Amino acid sequence: MAWDLGLTYHYFRGPDLVAEMAQQFFNFYKSTYERYSTVPALNLAYFQLVFATMPELVDLSVSFDGSDWAGAMYSLKGSSSGHCIAWGQGGDYRHLHFEQVIYGSIERALATGVERLDFAGLGSHKSVRGLRAEPVHHAFWFRDPAMREVIEAICQRRTKDAETERESELALLPFVAGRD
DSSP states (O other), X not given: OGGGGTOEEEEEOGGGOOTHXXXXXXXXXXXXXXXXXXXXXXXXXXXXXXXXXXXXTEEEEEEEETTEEEEEEEEEEOSSEEEXXXXXXXXXXXXXXXXXXXXXXXXXXXXXXXXXEEOXXXXXXXXXXXXXXXXXXXXXXXXXXXXXXXXXXXXXXXXXXXXXHHHHHHTTOSOOTTOO
């Protein structure tokens, strides 16, 4: 776990969540996408806006290596559910993502009475640990018809890509009925 790496972690929410954290989190989030040659879906303005306007709904889990950030996870918390949205890591800490995002979120949920966690997204690191990838459906509405067309094209492409990825991840599940 993260603590096996000599790291500590802390949750920030409400008045403990300060505006400067949005920039630091975004830097980690963006660098993680760049490490895997992909493009982040969210921008700095998004994080700045959410941190400034909804701090009571944000759970920012930060792992520290001494006083330096090692990794950070951004989640939104509802009345009885938690939604793990985005992750970022600053250095090379083996298994930190899974330990902090999955195990840390489960421990936090148990300690705070959260009944349901949504880990969103796909990832083979989840499948090999028995977390099955399920389709996620979103609803969007855009006033501008041109924007609707752009988003519809993106959603269609992403839906096809996600289904292909989901099928390949199903083969990684360790405990499947009818399979040795």
